Amino acid sequence: MHIADGVLSTPSLVTGGLLALAGVGYGLRRLESDKMMSVAILTAAFFVITLIHLPGDLHLVLHGLMGVMLGWAAFPAMAVALLLQSILFQFGGLTSLGVNVCIVAYPAVFCGAVFRRYLKEEGHYVAAFFCGMIAIVLSVLTASIFLLSSGPMFVGTASALALTYVPVMVVEGLVTAFIYGRLIHLAPKLFQPK
Amino acid sequence: MPNDCLEPPLYHGRKNSWLKGEDAAMKICVAVLYAAGLCQLSTPLAALAACAFSGMVVLFSMPVPKEFWRRMLIVNIFFLFICLTLPIQFEKSAYTVASFWGIHLSKEAFALALIMLLKGNAIGSVVLLFVGTSSLDDNVRALSRLRVPQKFVMLILLTHVNIQLLRREAAKLFLAAELRGFVPRFSVGMLKTYAWLFGMVFVRAWQRSEKVNTAMVLRGFSGIFPLLYEAEVKYANTARWLAMLLGTVAVIVLLWAIEHNSSAAQAFL
Numbered sequence: 001m002h003i004a005d006g007v008l009s010t011p012s013l014v015t016g017g018l019l020a021l022a023g024v025g026y027g028l029r030r031l032e033s034d035k036m037m038s039v040a041i042l043t044a045a046f047f048v049i050t051l052i053h054l055p056g057d058l059h060l061v062l063h064g065l066m067g068v069m070l071g072w073a074a075f076p077a078m079a080v081a082l083l084l085q086s087i088l089f090q091f092g093g094l095t096s097l098g099v100n101v102c103i104v105a106y107p108a109v110f111c112g113a114v115f116r117r118y119l120k121e122e123g124h125y126v127a128a129f130f131c132g133m134i135a136i137v138l139s140v141l142t143a144s145i146f147l148l149s150s151g152p153m154f155v156g157t158a159s160a161l162a163l164t165y166v167p168v169m170v171v172e173g174l175v176t177a178f179i180y181g182r183l184i185h186l187a188p189k190l191f192q193p194k
Numbered sequence: 195m196p197n198d199c200l201e202p203p204l205y206h207g208r209k210n211s212w213l214k215g216e217d218a219a220m221k222i223c224v225a226v227l228y229a230a231g232l233c234q235l236s237t238p239l240a241a242l243a244a245c246a247f248s249g250m251v252v253l254f255s256m257p258v259p260k261e262f263w264r265r266m267l268i269v270n271i272f273f274l275f276i277c278l279t280l281p282i283q284f285e286k287s288a289y290t291v292a293s294f295w296g297i298h299l300s301k302e303a304f305a306l307a308l309i310m311l312l313k314g315n316a317i318g319s320v321v322l323l324f325v326g327t328s329s330l331d332d333n334v335r336a337l338s339r340l341r342v343p344q345k346f347v348m349l350i351l352l353t354h355v356n357i358q359l360l361r362r363e364a365a366k367l368f369l370a371a372e373l374r375g376f377v378p379r380f381s382v383g384m385l386k387t388y389a390w391l392f393g394m395v396f397v398r399a400w401q402r403s404e405k406v407n408t409a410m411v412l413r414g415f416s417g418i419f420p421l422l423y424e425a426e427v428k429y430a431n432t433a434r435w436l437a438m439l440l441g442t443v444a445v446i447v448l449l450w451a452i453e454h455n456s457s458a459a460q461a462f463l
Contacts, residue, residue, distance in 0.1 A: 004272045005321070006313030010234050028345045034411060036345070038403040040352030041360075045399035047353065048360045049392050052368075055380045062392075080349050084357075087202055087325055087333065090265050093314075094321055095229045153303045156282025160275075171385065178389030179396070187397050 002085070002100055003143070005093030009150040016146060017098030020079065023105055027075030035073070042069060042190075043077040047084065058171060063104050064135030065176050067112030068119050069190050074112060078105040099146050107138035120191040122184050125177045132176025136169045200358055202333065203261050204326035213255050218328040219336035220435045224442050225324040229317045231446030238305065240453035241312035247445060248316040255323055262322065269318040273311045280307040330354055356399075363398045367391050 008016075031039060046066050053059050067074045079101045085091040092100045111131050118127035144158035183190055213221065232244050252262070281304040282297055283290070289302035325333060331351075338347045371391060378384055 002272070004269060004314050005229055005317040006233055007272075007276060007310050008233075013233060024346070025343075028343055031345060033345075033416060034407065036348060037352060037407045037410060038400075040349055041356045041399045041403035041406070042396070043349070043353045044356035044360050045395050047357055048364050049395060051361075052364065052388075052392075054388060055378045055384065060392075076346055076349055077353075080346070080353050083350065084330075084354065087330065088200060090203075090268050090318065090322065093229070093317065094226060094325075095233045095317070151306075153280060153283065153300070153306060155284060156297075156303075157276060157279040160279040160282070174382070174385050175389045175392070178386050179393045182390050182393035183396060186393070187400050190396060190400055 002082075002092030003096045003103075003146070005095050007150070008096060008099060008146060012146050012150045013095055013099060015149075016096070016100075016102050020098035020101040020105070023075040023109070024079050024101070027072045027077075030072045031076065039070060039073045039077055042066070043080055046077070047081050050081075054171070058168065060168075060172055060175055061104065061136065061139070062132070062172070062176065062179075063108040063139070064111040064115070064131040064133075064172070065179060067108030067110070067135065068116050068131060069112075070108075071112055071116075072109060074108045075101075075105045078108060103139050103142045103146070106142060107135045110138060111135045116191065119180060119184070120188070125181060128177040128180035129173040131173075131180075133169045133173035136165060136172050140165045140169075200354065201329055202326040203265050204259060204323065213323060213327040216327075217336070217431060217435070218332040219339050220431075220438055221324040221328060222333065222336050222340065223435075224438050225321045227439065227442050228320050228446070231442070232313055232317050232449065235313055235449060235453050236309065237453050237456040238309055238312075239456040240449050241309045241316070243452050244316040244449050245312045247449070248319045252319050252323060262319075262326075265322055265326070266315065266319060269314065269322075270311070273307075273314050276310055277304070277307040280304070280310075356402075359402070360395060360399055364391075364395050367394050 046062060049062060050059055063074070063078065066077065070077055079097075082092060082097060082100050082104065086094060086097060086100075111134055114134075115127050115131040118124040119131065140162050143161060147154035147158045147161075235241050235244060281299045281301070283300045283303060284297065286293065286298050287300060287302070289300045290298040291301050292299045328336070334347055334350050334354075337350070338344065368391060371387065376387055378388075
């Protein structure tokens, strides 16, 4: 879902940039200085995990889980991760960074707000599954909205994107549920917001 | 994993590229200005001109390392997806060239995909050259000088430091799993194993963050590391900044003029 430079129209890029700036700004204001290291290390953990490919050349996003763990701090964390991916691996462009941040961060924060009340206790595997799955659904929806706002010709691209992410939705939901099952016993503090 | 060395891809290239010695802040400004100017082009002639100009910049920054072409290949994977999917339309139009199973292929959309391909390569090559020839530390210090919020800059630096450490932790965990007979074949069991391994990466990350945070607070950490960099207030540097920025603006104005003229010509025809 990393959109490169030169694809979206200027109004879409500007809108995405402004929305991302608002989210990152608010996330930075909510982020306390003494939590900086924890957020940075968790961001690094997510970054490393997204680089690992499952069989079938599938790679996970896990931004639903990130939203649960980090809350609004997920916004600057996602922006950092996407900026590093753009600079180090050329995944996504510079002018489209704002749009890419919106695609990943708003669903993460939304899923965090909705599902944290369940996931901070044991036994809510279904909620964890839906947290992972709905985060991907919302990201695909957001990406499609940005593409279609650049022109109605993107209808084929948006449809192809949605189709290719259907298996990812299921896998992401399952993996999120399994990770939750592990972490709620080993490190329940991870599900308290930063 | 795609990159073993966590620095921008062209930083460890050959040392005599003139871009490597230039100020990172100036290069970031030029790259962002160029990208912002080019992303508005929408005619084939302007996109081709932009691509040609970017090609000249690439050749002028000789010697161009092999890594540059490998990275441009990665950038073009997304454009391949665009070229394959953009011509797919669900409504017939005057530009439809073929139809099957309710899907119509549009040559206008294909032309648009090619324009995006040219623009994307024009922007991507210059951004890669300018940003990729400085180390990540230099780029982050440059962001700090460009008045990006300190908290955000700190987050980038701290994340970058910890990525390498956590990659090693993840590699150890996966090696341990392989030594215990784990073979990654797609199944629910495989997903569980991967999830448990990812969970352990989180646990190790969280344990590390608790220890490091406590150690830093005990040493008087107040949230900000002072970034040390030389205050570059030299007239020669200022003149180079201005020349590069004015040159970039001139190129963008020229490309917009080509865009305007080719739009007018198309409208006339």
